[in-house]
Amino acid sequence: MTFELTILGSASAFPTSKKFPTAQVLNIQERFFLIDCGEGTQIQLRKAKISFGRINHILISHVHGDHIFGLFGLLSTFNLLGRKAPLFIYGHSEIEKILDFYQEHFAKMNNYKIHLHKISKRQLQVVYENKVVEVFAFPLKHRIPSFGYLFREKNRPLNIKKECIGKYNLTINQIKAIKNGEDIITPSGESIANDKLTETPYGRRSYAYCSDTMVSKKIVPYIAEADLLYHEATFMDSERKLARLTGHTTASQAATIALEASVKQLLIGHFSARYKQTEDLLAEARRVFPDTRIAEDLKSYSVPLVRMSRESE
């Protein structure tokens, strides 16, 4: 039951010798989502040993080069590797022109279809769902239209306590009903509450991605109580003015958002190349939100399954 984020790039604006531009892969129960696609994404995917065939969904935050200059190379390699499966790309309508240009100049013989889901509404909206996860987009606040993404697991069927099946001589219909959260009535007319029949369920895990954006309280309700929040922290607070001017966030501002949204863990990234070390950025964020970690290229960050307390269901 994997829920794991792999950072492919944590640099802002341009890569350094150690950090690639923004890209990351989220694996939710073996469904893979590529979030942003900076230059070199396909190289980092190979280094992270993530199979190209697993990538069916690419979510783009905004059309600044450091978030999409890896797209042409990746789309092209998909084709060279013989991809047939359709590819779904999500992002602002501006991406259409970029894909059109790509297809006209570099992909006249593309073997697979690209479907673009254009995002324009400045509100929380579902952009994709499957059996296990819902994906939402929401507006960020940057120099050009920019969107964050929220990934949330769906409710799972409840697990019946094995001993109950024999004890109450459950029928298949009853088992179905119990898995859906219903109580049962025994042949003798006794009502058995669902929580006596089922294991305490696991919580629905969630991940929120916020980059690029300046600090914005409007984001807080979209990402509230996420298990893991990636928030850009391009600058230290000493560069607060520059952050505002360029539409970015400081480490302590990112931590304030994490705190106000009551997320469980904060991951900061998208660091300006001026910071050779990230310790100071981390320390600054931790003063506000202790459970902060640094996003590092090719490292993975898991969200464990945790059983809910029955009270909070």
Next chain:
Amino acid sequence: MTFELTILGSASAFPTSKKFPTAQVLNIQERFFLIDCGEGTQIQLRKAKISFGRINHILISHVHGDHIFGLFGLLSTFNLLGRKAPLFIYGHSEIEKILDFYQEHFAKMNNYKIHLHKISKRQLQVVYENKVVEVFAFPLKHRIPSFGYLFREKNRPLNIKKECIGKYNLTINQIKAIKNGEDIITPSGESIANDKLTETPYGRRSYAYCSDTMVSKKIVPYIAEADLLYHEATFMDSERKLARLTGHTTASQAATIALEASVKQLLIGHFSARYKQTEDLLAEARRVFPDTRIAEDLKSYSVPLVRMSRESE
């Protein structure tokens, strides 16, 4: 008196976890030329510690993605780093559309000028020269128009043997004349041959770049007697048909070209990802042309200064 080639990428078609797509930098007496610009070129430039400010000339062989998908990122980073110096790009006219698209979508606030030198003539032609080097383009044979490049040092002024200045009491005008290869006549009427007055000069070093191309004897005169030839060797000879079909060369074919052109040293690259090891490609080429080396990412290959024999001047 540097003459050094640094390989930034030696993969074909798409990168692997170890090899970037095609790009290389040639340093001729501290004049730098970037040849092709595959995805990740700017990352490799940083790793090779080549200052971005030194790159004023980018020569593109052809507009397949694995040779140019790093261009947008590099141009963008130049701008972010505050570049003001004009940039000169050389290649087929198709590049104009690519640059136009880049400038419209990603470089509305570009601080430096980009000059495109369009190459279309199917013959050897000078595309650039400065005090120390001439750069020529010549046609290759690929699925789309593709050009190779030849870099050749210019003749240097001759070095006068120090002892001659006092011995013959040379005037400034005589010194100038001698440096240009002239003989002198002493006040007593004696004629002194130039080669008695000057050090044996160094040879003019040259480098030829041929990628992408299928094997073509027409290339031979363009690259004849180059000190260093980089020739693509995408496949082994067992894939000769596939090489022909895709417009590429095999290792033994590349070596045959090197042999017929009497180059001093051959460097092969642009390897298909199917070859996990390059030993077999090297062995195949060396059976035809022993002085062959493998192009490896982030390795440099120098051409030493060698004094000419006076007979061959």
